[in-house]
Amino acid sequence: MHVLNDTPTVCFLPDEAATLAAGAALAGCLQPGMVLTLQGDLGAGKTTFSRGLLRALGVTGRIKSPSYSLVEPYVVSNLYLYHFDFYRFEDAEEWQESGFREYFHADSICLVEWPEKAAGSLPEPDLALRLNWSGEGRELQVRALSPAGAACLNRFPLAG
Numbered sequence: 001m002h003v004l005n006d007t008p009t010v011c012f013l014p015d016e017a018a019t020l021a022a023g024a025a026l027a028g029c030l031q032p033g034m035v036l037t038l039q040g041d042l043g044a045g046k047t048t049f050s051r052g053l054l055r056a057l058g059v060t061g062r063i064k065s066p067s068y069s070l071v072e073p074y075v076v077s078n079l080y081l082y083h084f085d086f087y088r089f090e091d092a093e094e095w096q097e098s099g100f101r102e103y104f105h106a107d108s109i110c111l112v113e114w115p116e117k118a119a120g121s122l123p124e125p126d127l128a129l130r131l132n133w134s135g136e137g138r139e140l141q142v143r144a145l146s147p148a149g150a151a152c153l154n155r156f157p158l159a160g
Contacts (some may be wrong), residue, residue: 005134008130008141012156015137019045022140022158023052026127030057032079033106035123037115038130045138046113050083051132053111057081065113071100080108086117095121127152 013019030036030053038046042046047065054063057078060086065085082103089095095118104123115122126149130141140158144150 008143009153009156011140011142012132012134013045013138013140016045016048018142019048019131019138020052022057022125023049023054024056025157026142027053027056028157029155030109032109032150034109034126034152035104036111036127036129037108037112037122037125038129038131039115040138041133044131044133046131049129049140050111050113054081054083059112063077070098071084071103073103078107082108083113084110087114089114089117091119094118117154125149126152 011022017066029088038049040046042103051063054074057074057079059074059081064072070085070088072083073094074083084100086095110123111116112122112125115125124145128143128145132139132141142153142156145154
């Protein structure tokens with residue numbers, strides 16, 4: 001059983017297909033009201049992981065990185081999912097001024113790439129994910145930071 005701590009659950013993702021599959025696997029564990037942060041260097045696979053998650057939730061059509069728009073909203077059935085990318089933020093005040101706080105509510109799931117650019121302004125995440133280069137593949141680290149995050153991680157099939 002996963003508990004709240006700083007020790008991440010780690011999965012090796014050898015290729016793009018595995019990264020998409022990891023996102024899809026996590027999608028089945030999410031509940032409305034959750035906040036997920038996703039960190040990693042440029043090209044580490046954050047958008048690929050997000051694409052796998054969104055496809056598994058039923059999003060059809062083009063899924064693009066919100067790097068320029070800052071947020072891409074998706075509505076699937078009664079679920080609102082907001083995919084944020086704060087890479088272009090110059091300082092944390094931009095998040096305060098953006099009006100994005102209203103997107104974080106009990107009926108939504110918020111997935112935030114580059115959360116460090118909002119420097120402590122975001123609500124606390126339920127799950128903190130990090131993608132790192134590992135040889136030819138990627139290493140996915142997942143930390144549960146709330147009871148909802150721990151419950152989700154307990155159902156995440158890649159958590160072994």
